[in-house]
Amino acid sequence: MAHGWTCSGLRWTPDGPVLGWDGGRRGALPWGKRVAFAVPEDGVRRCVGARGHACPGRIAVSGRSTGARCEECARLDRAHSVAADTIADDPRPYRVYLAWFGPGMAKVGITAVERGDARLLEQGAVCFSWLGTGPLMAARRTEELLRAALGVPDRIPYAEKRAVRSALPRTAAERAAELRELHARAVDLPGWPESLRPAECHVADHVTVFGLDRAPGAYGEVVELAPGGAVSGELVAAAGPDLHLAVGERGVVVLDTRLMAGWVMVPFGGPGDRLGLPVREFRRAQEGLF
Incomplete structure (x- = not known):
């Protein structure tokens, strides 16, 4: 197999998005940067392991999986996840938040106070407000209260978030x-936990942080990476794990960087823009943002 690097995912820093690679390498992603890579013809996507441990069997996984884990590693990762509600004795204070991704698309969630707004950037929240602060279980009960009383979900599929980004209010x-x-x-x-301290509504907006105030609307999303596939385009925006890449006459396509995990990739040095990966067009009509 050709020598290359393995992507460890997209991270949000105070200076913007950064793409991580094996060995601790990190690449900043300023707007206008050319993102270009290819999957070798003999490439195989392998399980990324769990909780900092490599997958013992280096099992091959589906190209469409955003988790990039085999069944056993996925189970292990889930067993130690606050999001999975399997940890009840975390002593850290937590915040309950309301996040908005587009018209009619809001969710409730929780995040550790020490993480600041990182969780909201990671989810691609267009805007958000804190709702309250308190112990983990009180935050959990508040989250459930909103789901039951107001019908606010705690999860929204990324595909739905992407499809509305180009039609956001101005x-x-x-x-x-x-x-x-x-x-x-x-x-x-009624019924708020006594130990949860409510927060005033203060909406933080991420449109400029994500670059969506200047980027053309995307027409579709990459479905999966595959051996022999390649992409080369200009980074015009990023939200959550997604890179919005301008790929010439075809316009802007969204690449979920979680699809890159588990692949060994090499630089793509071909001329001009390139999109040699399967793309699914968004169902709803896209309008220019601004």
């Missing part, structure tokens, strides 16, 4: 309106 005030209303309804609910 102003921050318009984008915040739905979130403000939801926040007001939430704090008025």
